[in-house]
Every structure is written in C-alpha cells, then in structure tokens.
Amino acid sequence: MIRVFLAEDHAILREGLRRLLADTGDIVVVGDTDDGEDVVRRAASERWDVLVLDLGLTNLDGAAVLRAVLAVQPRLPVLILSMHPEDGYALRLLAAGAAGYVHKARPPAVVIDAIRRLARGGRYITPELADRLLEQQGAGDDDPIAALTDRQLEVLRLVGHGRAPSEIAAALGLRASTVSTHLHHLKQRLGARTLGELVQYALRAGLGPPSN
Structure with missing residues (x-):
C-alpha cells in the first residue's frame, strides 16, 4: 500500500483527493493539512511513501516546505500539485528536489499515475514540461x-x-x-x-x- 500525505490549502480539493485515492485500492492517505509548518513538523517523525504538495499553504509556502522536508527526509518523493503553469517555476522546484510536478487541471488519472511512479522510485513530468527542460538546457543562462x-x-x-x-x-x-x-x-x-x-x-x- 502506498502511504500518501496531502498538503493542500483548499479543503474541498483535499477531500476530493482523499476520495479519489481511496478508490484506487493501492493508495492510502495517511494524513493531510493546509499548514506548511505542520508538514515540516510531521515529516520529521512520520513516514510517508509520497508527499503531495501544493504551493499555496498557510504559514509556510510550498517551495520552503519542499526544502525543509527534504532536509529531514532526503529520499522522500515529493509530487508538486499546483495551479502554476508547468514552466519555469516548475523547473526550479524540480531542481530543488521535487520528484514530479502536475498541474491541477490535469485529469485525475494523471495524479494517480504520478503517485505510483514516485512510489516506485521514478519521477513524473508531463511531455510539455520535458520539452521545457530541453529548451532550458539549450538556452543556457539566457533565462533571467x-x-x-x-x-x-x-x-x-x-x-x-x-x-x-x-x-x-x-x-x-x-x-x-x-x-x-x-x-x-x-x-x-x-x-x-x-x-x-x-x-x-x-x-x-x-x-x-x-x-x-
């Protein structure tokens, strides 16, 4: 069973994700919060297979949470689930240690697939984001x-x-x-x-x- 922790600031979306994952049969939500500082505290003592992380949390934003969580659990796969476009900001989060990035407009099946891939030790990016990675490599330092x-x-x-x-x-x-x-x-x-x-x-x- 894949143990997932949800860090999402919208209660309705958080509950929707919980129900979506409960229907999979192989994924269980072991906790959730809308508080970034709470994520960091719990990451120090709890063990999750995947952290699903929104960026707009209370008290501590998602980018800061990502760095803090990986400092205490460096091998924890973190899936960023955000309304921000899959572009330059996503690339920075991947470079900071996130194992995957999914836009909230993507179909539910994409989120499930991403969680399973991360739990198996893989990474998840969309084809569009992969293209941006290649573009960034070709652009060098031209991107401000x-x-x-x-x-x-x-x-x-x-x-x-x-x-x-x-x-x-x-x-x-x-x-x-x-x-x-x-x-x-x-x-x-x-x-x-x-x-x-x-x-x-x-x-x-x-x-x-x-x-x-």
Whole structure:
C-alpha cells in the first residue's frame, strides 16, 4: 500500500483527493493539512511513501516546505500539485528536489499515475514540461528567471500574487528592509523600473494567481 500525505490549502480539493485515492485500492492517505509548518513538523517523525504538495499553504509556502522536508527526509518523493503553469517555476522546484510536478487541471488519472511512479522510485513530468527542460538546457543562462536565487523567486511569486512589500515580509519572516533589497535586485535583474512592472513580469512568467 502506498502511504500518501496531502498538503493542500483548499479543503474541498483535499477531500476530493482523499476520495479519489481511496478508490484506487493501492493508495492510502495517511494524513493531510493546509499548514506548511505542520508538514515540516510531521515529516520529521512520520513516514510517508509520497508527499503531495501544493504551493499555496498557510504559514509556510510550498517551495520552503519542499526544502525543509527534504532536509529531514532526503529520499522522500515529493509530487508538486499546483495551479502554476508547468514552466519555469516548475523547473526550479524540480531542481530543488521535487520528484514530479502536475498541474491541477490535469485529469485525475494523471495524479494517480504520478503517485505510483514516485512510489516506485521514478519521477513524473508531463511531455510539455520535458520539452521545457530541453529548451532550458539549450538556452543556457539566457533565462533571467533561472538566474534568480530561491529567495528572489519566492519574493517575485508573492509580488505576482499582489502582495505588498509589508505582506511579503510577514509571509517570509523577513525584515521590511530585506524585502526592499530583494525588490531592488529583482528590478535590476529583470529590467523593471517600478513595482508595477515587476508585477507584470511575474504574471507573464506564470507566477501570479491561477486564472479561472
């Protein structure tokens, strides 16, 4: 039996996933939460075969959870399940140690297949994401997003979600001056003159809220 832990901030989707996986016969959900810090705490003492991880968790965002969980369970397969496009941001998460990435718009069968592959020690990416990996390898260092640090990418994602600098500081546990420094460096790297232009860049990069 494949033991899965669900980290998802939407209660309806979390319950839907639980029911979907219960019907498979070979996958069991052993726990769930919407709290990023809770995931990290439980990962230190519980044993799962696969962690299904959303990015928009409370208290600690999914990217930070991924790094923290892999620090205590480096061999744990983590499947990112997100509304963010399967593009540059997904590539960063895979590089950070995620074993798979699935967009929430994909059919349920894709999620089940991905979990089974990860439990067997494999990885899961869609053909579209595989194409992006090849494109990135061919592009070298031409992609400005690829040159950002993990913290800069987190700040840019929150900018894309319309968060004010003070809100970004609170969400990431940073000082306001530190966030201002990150925003300054982001503007320089991405050629943005104003915060509004930085927001537009984040949206074009697929780092904003999902469109309905």
